[in-house]
Amino acid sequence: MSWNARALDVLAAGEPTPLVDFPVRAPGIRLLLKDESVHPTGSLRHRHARALFRRAVLDGLVGPGTTVVEATGGNAAVAQAWFARRLGLPYIVVMPGEHSRARARPVEELGGECRFVTPPPAIYDAAREIEGHFLDQFGRAAEHDLAAELFGQVRPDWVVTGASTGATSATLGGWIRAHGRSCRVAVADPENSAYFPGWTLDVPDYATGMPSRIEGIGRPRMEPGFRPDLVDLVIPVPDAAGVAAARHIREVTGLPVGGSSGTALWAALELIDRMRARGESGTVVSLIGDAAERHLATCHDDAWAAERGLDVAQHEEKLRRLVRSAGG
Structure with missing residues (x-):
């Protein structure tokens, strides 16, 4: 397969x-x-994360070894990290605000990497600068x-x-x-x-x-x-x-x-x-x-x-x- x-x-x-x-x-x-x-x-974000990954795979934007990137926090980041781990893909999420161990821990426990950026609106540009596929949950239909x-x-x-x-x-x-x-x-x-x-x-x-x-x-x-x-x-x-x-x-x-x-x-x-x-x-x-x-x-x-x-x-x-x- x-x-x-x-x-x-x-x-x-x-x-x-x-x-x-x-x-x-x-x-x-x-x-x-x-x-x-x-x-x-x-959470409901599980369903959306699955759809984003599925769309990216079908469109040829994600394959073996592709680093997956997102700008978000909370449940969305956890759901995406979960799917990335199951697919064996590196996952990096850019979160808004100062570094928070409590916010990073659920993602890191799933093998993901968290980067924190201020001011919060800068997370999108920061995510786009990372080499890999930017899932872009706010801008990409799935x-x-x-x-x-x-x-x-x-x-x-x-x-x-x-x-x-x-x-x-x-x-x-x-x-x-x-x-x-x-x-x-x-x-x-x-x-x-x-x-x-x-x-x-x-x-x-x-x-x-x-x-x-x-x-x-x-x-x-x-x-x-x-x-x-x-x-x-x-x-x-x-x-x-x-x-x-x-x-x-x-x-x-x-x-x-x-x-x-x-x-x-x-x-x-x-x-x-x-x-x-x-x-x-x-x-x-x-x-x-x-x-x-x-x-x-x-x-x-x-x-x-x-x-x-x-x-x-x-x-x-x-x-x-x-x-x-x-x-x-």
Whole structure:
């Protein structure tokens, strides 16, 4: 078997991730959480990393011994390092900010190399200067298999996700339109992010210049991978509300999810509340982007929230009202 054939075998789709019923008692409305945290690297980024590597192999951009380079951090870097290791490829990630042993460790444990660059926007140019193939998750299209998998499990009326590169909402929206489905896509957007104002104002190069406080979603600019034409609704979510909803997911499911999953849940509950008010029925799916013990020291920790001025208690009360109003 050739290296390419073996690589594509490694990059084949895994088992479908499960759907979890979430107990909102809206008459005629069902809320499901698609748990992407069960992937080997624990997040939705696993699916996107697989798609990027697969596209690069099919296009002849990655082969035996190719150094793979990316400019990112967090779950995306871990997922990419995992695939690079399985393919036997060197992996270098350029991360924003000062050197952090805690941030580098998960990548280095998978055999990857971390380089830190300041100011943060300089990571892209720094990555392009490294000899090898730049995956470029923000600029390079690579549709993953979430949509086909999801619609093989359920027939939702709405799918709610956060946006970072924009690939997930674009993949969902593109698949839905190509297959003539009536389902709609909503994007949950945290504070400081450019997606809600850019989508609302129809300004494709909108930028806020401010980083998101919610790990994994929200961008200071409209990224090339985000397709406003494939998104039906963008819902702004206060950061404290996303944190409150993350805690609610943990309370119900036991999963220590991050703020991105909480942000998506908050948007899904607001959407359900609107559906209830209009007398609509249907199925809403919200994505669990990741779940990890490290989140217990962040969005599930009162001291962490207080240090960032996040009034979680206020939003916990509103969250209970949203669930009650959605429950009728």
